[in-house]
Structure formats: C-alpha cells, structure tokens
Amino acid sequence: MKLCELGEFELIKRIKARVGHGSGILRGIGDDAAQLEIEPGFQLLTSTDLLIEKSHFDFAWTLPEDLGYKAVAVNLSDIAAMGGTPRYLYLGLACPGSAEVERIEAFMDGALELAENHGVILVGGDTCSSPGPWVISVTVEGVVPAGRAIGRDGAQPGDVILVSGTLGDSALGLSLLRQGGVVEEALAMRHHRPQARVELGQALAETGCVTAMIDISDGTVSDLGHILQASGAAGILDVPKLPLSDAFATALRNRPDLVELALAGGEDYELLFTTAEEDLAVILAVGKQLGIPLTPIGKIRSGEPVLYLRDASGHEKSCLAHGFDHFSPTSGSGAS
Template sequence: MDEFASIHHWTGARQSAEWQQRRGVVLGIGDDTAIVDVGLAEEGVAAPKRMLLAVDTMVETVHFNDATMREEDIGYKALAANVSDIAAMGGVPLHALVSVSVPRAWGPERMRRLYDGLYACAERYGVAVIGGDTTSSPEHLVIAVTVTGTVEAALALRRSSAMPGDAVFVTGAVGMAAAGLHALLAQRVDGAAEAAHPIIVQAHRRPAPSVRAGRLLAAHGLGCHALNDVSDGLASEAWEIAEASGVRVVLHETELPRSGSMAAYASETGMDPLEWMLYGGEDYALLGTIDKTSVIAALELFRKEGIPFFLIGEIEAGDAAVELVRARAAGVSHSGKQEKRVQLAKRGYNHFKR
C-alpha cells in the first residue's frame, strides 16, 4: 500500500464524524491541517479556557522492543503518555496528532494493530485523532504523538506552586510499571511474564493516566498547589516540583503506597521495591502538594470517587531538595531520636545520561 492507502487502512472508520464533532473537530484526518473549534470542544466548562499542548516520542529499542511490548500496547502507551501530561495540568485531553516513521519490518498489519491500541486509548480518554504524518524509517519504528487539551484559565496546575506547609500526595501505587518491565525482561519466553505476573505486566504495557484525579484536584477547590505526573520516577518528579517551586520535598518511606503484586514480585526476585518506586517511572499516578487544611476534604472526595489518594510527605522551606525519611529497622531503639533523613538522588529515566 502507498502512504495514503496505509493511513486509511490504519485510521479509517475508527471514530464517527458525530463523535469527533463533540470534541469540536471541524476537519480531521484527510487534509494537511486539522480544524478544531476550541470554544465547542468541551461542553459544560465555563470560559475563559487555556489550551494545553503536549508531545511525546517513542523509539523502538529505546522505549520498547518485541520482548516487552505488543504492537497494540505501543500505540496505547504512545497516546497515554501525552494524556498523562494533560492530566497533570488538571486538564481535559481533546485531540491527537500522530506521526510515525515506519521501517520495512513493520508491515501493514503490524501498524494496523498499533493503531488498534492507540484508538483504544483514545476511546477510553475521549481523544479525537485528527491527523499526523507518515514517513519511512531505515531501521526502527518511531511514533510521536501530540495531544491538545483545555483547562480553565484560573485552575491550571503547575509544578512551580508548592508552598511550605503543604502536604504531599500521590494518586496511586508507584513502582508497578518498573516491576512489570523487570518481569518481562527476566522471563523471555513469550507470554511467561504475563501469565505469572499479569497485574505488573499490564501496568507497564498499559499505564492508566489519572485524568479524573487531575480534574478533581483542579475543579473542586481542594487547595491543590503543585502537580506532576509520575512518568520518570517518584524521586525525579519530586525534584522537578522542588526546583520549580524553590522548596524542600520530604517523603516518608513508610507512607509510600506499595502494590501487593509489586511487593510480592520483589520478594520473589530479591529486588528492592523502593528502587522501582522512587526511580522506575511510567506509573502515571499524579504527585502533588495540597494545603493541609484541605486534606480531609480531598480524602473524602477521592474516597467517594473510588480513586486512590495517599499522603506521603510534606513541603518545607529551604533550598530545593528531596529527602526521604527512612523507616526504622525492626528491633532497633532510636531513644526518641528523629528517624534518619537521606537526600534522594536526582535521577530517574534520562535519555542523555552517560
């Protein structure tokens, strides 16, 4: 198939015209430029609104390979990464532009399955796929997705707004995606990891952006100050908040939420789950800070919505830093002394670290 036939094969009849019109799409896939009416893009949201824009790229052998991801999972995750960035602003994702560079090894049906996963994510989060670009690639697949969204001008949540005295929270367990990747790489027999550890493998292959949590934090007057998504690891995201806000982030080891599936797999393999939790990434839970006077209201609202909400630390005045209060060792008396604090390394996934 030529370029245009391929695009039609991958994208044709995936989303009805009526469905796209509800997202404000005037002209979608077919022309070189899409047309979107932002004023009609989200019903029930009062103006003024701000447009949000996010882009993410996934490269074969860097972000995924045949041992860890199926074609459908690659498409799903490529869109989910951007949806998560919109969620971290408290916004609503609306539209996606998808660019792919396709090598010969990725024939029409492999690409069709990739788009199956991408559209599954789009349907779950209400995203209209409205265009993109297609080129050839000499060796590896590259997929780049740009997502637009909106948020009320007064409600956008940033990394730079944490304040001393805030409580620190996270909206889900962390470390699961990293544990899933470890399992996939360790158990190379096709399907073995998925059969033995389905929950953590699913967490790696199809992480769930926290769009509803972001909207609750933005739109319900909960006193949320700073927000970030856990894409590169909890420690890395905490450092981003600390540096952007000029504060010290203090996390408590005993309060960090651990998945039972992750903890069981760590015990089975002799791995340290804290390493996955702090430095693994790709969980897409939201890490943020909230006025302590709003904590009870936030806990109650999230409980009613059935969304996790864990208090894991606090914000202190001081030079930008991230510290972890370590758990006491069993049977060790501290004679009333403070538990030991350690500064967390400013690391997570870094493409250019040598």
C-alpha cells in the same frame, strides 16, 4: 501484507476511515493542518512525546496494540497532570516499508481504543518511512477552564505531598518481562497499559486545593524533584509510606533493594501533587469518591530544592533528585 505494498496514501485512508467525529473539529485528517474550535473561557494544553524502538519499547516483549495504547496514555497523563481534559490526538508513525500492515493496524487499534475511552479524537499526524527503528510521535491537545490549570510551581512549605495509586509496579513488571519469565498480569499491565488519571486530575483541579501537580514518568524522586525545583522549596518523603501493590510488596519482602523501583523506576503515570494541610480532607474525599487511593507520602519544607528521604527509623538523608536521564549511559530503565 507489507507496508510498501499498501502504500502511504492507502494507509492514511484506512486510518481516516476509522476515526470518529466530534464537536469543535472543523477539519481533521486530510488537510494541511487540523482546524479546531476552542470554547470561550477555556485554555489550550498541549503535550508531545517521541517514542523510539529499542530505546522506549521493544517488540520482543511488547504487543503493538499495547504500544499504541501506551503511546497515547503517556500524553493523556500529561494533560491529566495539568487538570485538563484531553481532546485531540496527532500521531506520527515512521516504520520501515517491510513492516507488516497488521502490526500497524494493531498499533492503531490500541491507540484509538484508549483515545475513544477518553473521548479523544485523532485529527492529524504524519506517516513516513524509517530506515530502521519504528518511531512514534504523539501530540495531545486538551482544554482547561481559564484559571484552573495546575502547574508544578505552586507547592508551599507545609503542604502535604500525595500520590495516587501504587508505585513501582511498571518498573518491576518491565524488569521481570526483560528476564523473560512468567510475569503476573497485574504487573505486566501496569507496564504495558498504564492508566492515565484523567478523571482524577480534573476532579483535583476542580477543588481548587491542589498547589502543584505532576505525573510520574521519570520516577517518584525525580518528578517530585521537578516540583521542588519549580516551586523553590525542599521536601521530605517518608519511604515507608510509599503505596505499594500486593504484588510489589510480595516481591519486596524477598528483595528489599526493589524499593528503588518505587522511588525511581518511573512510568507509574500516577499523579503526584501537593495541598495545604487544611485542605487534605477535601482532597481525600475526591479519591474516595472516584475509588482511587490517594496516599500522603511526605511534606514540603522551606529551603533549597532538596529532597530528603526518611526511613522507618526516622533517619533522613538528602537525595539528589536524579531521575531517568535519557542520555546517561548508566540509565537502565525503559522510561520515557
């Protein structure tokens, strides 16, 4: 069935019928605004993203259910990067009237699957027509105990820089998908269904030992650059220490230039954060407990916010923290 046959109000009714209930939701879908109760002692965290067909995603190599999953994941990841707990989801969806209702429902399947996994409930949004591309807006509201949120601005000279998981898989996956060949499942999934590190972000915030944190969306170098700029400090990154998956390491052996993807590919949605040297053991214990690799990859230095990359021979070069610029004609990644 085409969307123009189903109609907007019927679409909203169908979405509403699938949505769960939760404590704190006084009004969800179906009024002018969602009305929510924030517990005393908690602060509100809000993140929002826009995703546009052909700019952020392409149905040629993306299933609608993966798109829904990822659209939610990138916002959960933002809440995770503040050390918060995501709670409420708002979805704006614009597509042409000729869009297949099945595709929209598959998109909703993916979005709601991930939301439910995290106890996040859809409480509002907007549906409208697009003259061309699909457009998706996602807003996630979360909470954090007062005083526990982690910003980008607290990194101190001497702090260790760590990253969760492995880097570059999503960008490598996308690059292979675009070439149209067979892509190893693990790499494709890192691109299509990134895991928001929500539990890790909360656990790290609970230690009180993390001085700055960000999630890697633009790319390691660029997002580390955001921490350096916000904190007013320099940083050194040991390139050989970047954690790589087996699949990525295998590809890298044939094409050493692929290291760029681990440095600047983006869409890893891993947590990149800093901690004082003396707190490193506490932090590493958190990773061990959750079964998530946490790898020290560099250090914060005093000085202007410049990032230095150090290679295996110990040679350092300064690196402009240029990440993915959505408006630059030379940016070729699909990062959001």
